[in-house]
Amino acid sequence: MEALLATIIGVLAAVGIYLMLRLRTFPVILGLTFLSYAVNLFLFASGRLALNAAPIIGTAERYTDPLPQALVLTAIVISFGMTAVIMIMAVGGYLQAGHDRVDLDRDDEEPT
Numbered sequence: 001m002e003a004l005l006a007t008i009i010g011v012l013a014a015v016g017i018y019l020m021l022r023l024r025t026f027p028v029i030l031g032l033t034f035l036s037y038a039v040n041l042f043l044f045a046s047g048r049l050a051l052n053a054a055p056i057i058g059t060a061e062r063y064t065d066p067l068p069q070a071l072v073l074t075a076i077v078i079s080f081g082m083t084a085v086i087m088i089m090a091v092g093g094y095l096q097a098g099h100d101r102v103d104l105d106r107d108d109e110e111p112t
Contacts, residue, residue, distance in 0.1 A: 005045050012038035025090040025100045029083065036079040044072045 012034050019031030047068030055066035094100045 005041065009038050009041050009045070012041065023101055023103050025093065025102060028102060029086050029090060032086070033079070033083060036075065040072050040075050040079075043068050043075065 016031045016033070016035030016038060019027045019034060022028060022031070047065045050062060050064045053062040053064040055064055055069065090100065
């Protein structure tokens with residue numbers, strides 16, 4: 001199970017980095033989203049997941065650490081807000097420039 005989770009985290013991180021290296025804004029935003037999913041899974045897995053365990057000490061013989069769950073919940077909210085901000089910036093850039101390219105070296109050429 002650990003190898004599967006590590007593989008999923010690695011694939012999500014690789015896809016996120018690959019998409020962030022594209023020259024359009026929408027793949028960059030998707031890449032950031034995939035990278036945030038990978039980080040969220042990594043944070044969640046770092047808490048030594050236990051099935052059917054209470055997150056409060058003293059209520060059961062087994063308990064799990066609630067801190068990684070709280071960190072992941074906070075990271076989900078922050079990444080949703082940042083994705084909304086980046087989308088608004090991308091739409092504003094598209095409306096102002098007329099294209100969605102990320103590279104700034106070829107401003108005078110026609111978009112491909």
